[in-house]
Amino acid sequence: MKNLKRFEVWFITGSQNLYGEETLKQVDKDSKQIAAFLNESMSIPCKVVFKPVLKSAEEITGICTEANISQKCVGLITWMHTFSPAKMWIAGLKILNKPFAHLHTQFNRDIPWEKIDMDFMNLNQSAHGGREFGFICSRLRKDRKVIVGHWQDETVHRELEIWMRAACAWFDWQGMKVARFGDNMREVAVTEGDKVEAQKQFGYSVNGYGVGDLVNVINQVTNKQIDRTVDEYRSLYKVDVPKKQSESLREAAKIEVGMKKFLADGGFKAFTTTFEDLHGLVQLPGLAVQRLMAEGYGFGAEGDWKTAALVRAMKVMAAGADGGTSFMEDYTYHLDPSGMKVLGAHMLEVCPTLASGKPSLQVHPLGIGGKADPARLVFNVPEGEGINVSMMDMGNRFRMLANPCRVVAPDAALPKLPVARVVWEPRPDLKTAAAAWILGGGAHHTGFSMALTKEHIADFAEIAGVEYLLIDDDTTIASLKKDIRINEVYYALAKTLK
Ligand code: MN
Numbered sequence: 001m002k003n004l005k006r007f008e009v010w011f012i013t014g015s016q017n018l019y020g021e022e023t024l025k026q027v028d029k030d031s032k033q034i035a036a037f038l039n040e041s042m043s044i045p046c047k048v049v050f051k052p053v054l055k056s057a058e059e060i061t062g063i064c065t066e067a068n069i070s071q072k073c074v075g076l077i078t079w080m081h082t083f084s085p086a087k088m089w090i091a092g093l094k095i096l097n098k099p100f101a102h103l104h105t106q107f108n109r110d111i112p113w114e115k116i117d118m119d120f121m122n123l124n125q126s127a128h129g130g131r132e133f134g135f136i137c138s139r140l141r142k143d144r145k146v147i148v149g150h151w152q153d154e155t156v157h158r159e160l161e162i163w164m165r166a167a168c169a170w171f172d173w174q175g176m177k178v179a180r181f182g183d184n185m186r187e188v189a190v191t192e193g194d195k196v197e198a199q200k201q202f203g204y205s206v207n208g209y210g211v212g213d214l215v216n217v218i219n220q221v222t223n224k225q226i227d228r229t230v231d232e233y234r235s236l237y238k239v240d241v242p243k244k245q246s247e248s249l250r251e252a253a254k255i256e257v258g259m260k261k262f263l264a265d266g267g268f269k270a271f272t273t274t275f276e277d278l279h280g281l282v283q284l285p286g287l288a289v290q291r292l293m294a295e296g297y298g299f300g301a302e303g304d305w306k307t308a309a310l311v312r313a314m315k316v317m318a319a320g321a322d323g324g325t326s327f328m329e330d331y332t333y334h335l336d337p338s339g340m341k342v343l344g345a346h347m348l349e350v351c352p353t354l355a356s357g358k359p360s361l362q363v364h365p366l367g368i369g370g371k372a373d374p375a376r377l378v379f380n381v382p383e384g385e386g387i388n389v390s391m392m393d394m395g396n397r398f399r400m401l402a403n404p405c406r407v408v409a410p411d412a413a414l415p416k417l418p419v420a421r422v423v424w425e426p427r428p429d430l431k432t433a434a435a436a437w438i439l440g441g442g443a444h445h446t447g448f449s450m451a452l453t454k455e456h457i458a459d460f461a462e463i464a465g466v467e468y469l470l471i472d473d474d475t476t477i478a479s480l481k482k483d484i485r486i487n488e489v490y491y492a493l494a495k496t497l498k
Contacts, residue, residue, distance in 0.1 A: 003319065003320060004046050006047075006072070007074045007164075009049070009073070011034065011035035011038070011049065012078055013053045013078075013079050013080070013214050014033050014081075015082045016056075019082060022125060026387070027123070031053060036048075036080070037152065038077075041157050042156070044160060044161055047402065049464055062092075065095065068095065068096065068098060070098075073430045074170070075101065075171075077101050078101070079102075079105060080132070081123070082122070082127055082129050083125050083128060083129040083132060084132065086135060086136035099143075099170060101145040102321075105150055105151040106150070107151075124447040137269070147159045150357040163333065163459050165226065166459035166463055167459075170313075172269070172312070172316045173203045176204035177205055178269070178298070178308055178312075180272065181214050185303055187201060188302060193392075197393075198306070198393075201398065201464070201465070201466070202398075202466075204270075209262075211309055214258065215279070221261075229256060238360045239363060240360050241363050245373065248283065248375055251372070251375075252363075253287075256285070269298060270300075270308040270312040271298070272299070272300045273301060274302050274303045275368065276369075278371055281371070284366060284369055285374075286347070287376055290350065290351060290352055296315050299313025299346070301445065304445050307391065308401075317460065318452055323384065323450030324352075324450055325354075325449040327350070328346070328422070328445070329444050331343050340430035342405075343422070344388075344423070344424060347419070354450065355379035357380075359420070361376045376419060378419060379420050381450070383406075384450055386406070388448050389403075389449075391443070398466050398467065399440070399443040399466070400460075400466050401441075402470050402471070403426050403436075403437060405424040405426045406425045407424045408425055422448065428474050428475060432475060436471040439484065457470075467487050469487065
């Protein structure tokens with residue numbers, strides 16, 4: 001999970017035969033240099049692969065076909081060094097099913113004012129070559145990212161980085177398997193949805209498994225495996241479990257080993273549980289879920305498969321970046337008008353990648369569910385910028401809703417709240433953000449991250465072709481209502497445009 005270098009982004013350059021051999025050689029050389037430079041940039045997470053300069057419709061269609069079937073290529077960077085007549089691009093772009101970013105750069109950063117002649121002008125033609133390419137992409141209604149600036153500019157690299165992370169998460173969703181242990185929490189609406197439509201649009205499949213199937217695997221866990229896992233707990237966490245509860249801790253370790261085996265054997269990348277269906281499980285899998293999330297698994301509680309898939313995508317986007325990512329729930333409010341905030345948590349399942357310092361491992365009774373006392377990691381989260389993201393099935397489409405926030409310290413210690421928790425102030429403020437979230441139909445479950453920004457989520461939503469609604473510093477209730485109405489019309493009509 002940590003390394004996205006196993007994924008490739010292909011660097012492709014558009015030109016044409018009209019320029020003659022000498023200019024094309026130069027174009028080839030310059031493109032190679034840019035691709036190599038990007039590949040070595042610390043902020044570029046994927047491997048950038050140079051592809052020979054494209055001069056004809058046949059070559060363009062060929063590379064698009066190759067990209068479509070590549071098991072490593074997550075997307076393309078397109079660059080028009082010179083003019084590349086865009087009718088040549090129609091067939092290729094029509095079939096291309098990988099995302100692309102149009103890098104609108106020029107090999108020479110500056111105009112050599114004293115020396116510039118027509119040769120320079122004919123080689124450095126991105127200014128109009130990029131427009132010709134842009135037209136055909138727009139004419140074909142191709143969603144893509146356009147990045148403008150010199151290829152050595154750090155801000156360009158940062159934009160590319162964000163887009164690449166989103167492209168990796170999209171690639172990861174294709175063919176992804178999500179396991180559901182038990183069904184939906186009874187009568188809950190927002191966690192439901194059309195799984196067939198999700199598979200068609202997003203590429204991941206969601207299938208249910210009997211809790212008994214999981215319990216069978218858990219029951220095969222050996223004492224030796226349990227010992228090893230408990231030792232790991234002792235090395236990683238502050239274990240605050242009295243002797244009389246040590247059996248609970250061993251039970252949690254047993255559940256973790258079994259769950260991990262079930263998920264690994266089945267090739268799953270995300271999963272859901274539900275505390276209403278725990279037949280044969282001695283305790284709610286809290287610690288196991290926390291640790292599996294830390295390994296990169298997506299998770300949704302109460303059968304919430306959309307959030308499980310979303311958390312996995314956010315984990316992939318955040319791979320190797322600073323800051324944690326987790327399943328989350330808006331739990332309780334602090335409505336003091338001088339500083340309104342949200343306390344986010346779940347019954348147990350918050351990912352320890354968010355923790356400030358060493359988490360404390362504890363065993364306590366759970367108020368609901370009627371099972372034995374479960375183990376869980378308890379911790380606070382450092383202050384900083386974060387984002388909550390939610391995904392809902394609106395009937396005729398899916399919607400992704402995002403709301404950046406500022407994570408703050410709790411006003412006081414929370415000695416009687418033995419769960420991991422995060423306190424945040426949503427942007428622009430809780431009063432506006434909560435009203436906007438509710439008007440947008442946003443779920444109580446979210447993917448929460450301190451490694452990602454609204455830019456990552458916007459890029460991902462665009463690649464996924466899913467509605468994106470943002471609540472941030474510029475949001476007013478009037479503007480959000482307008483966004484919702486425009487989106488209702490757009491998503492009904494857009495299907496007829498492509
Ligand atoms: Mn919940």
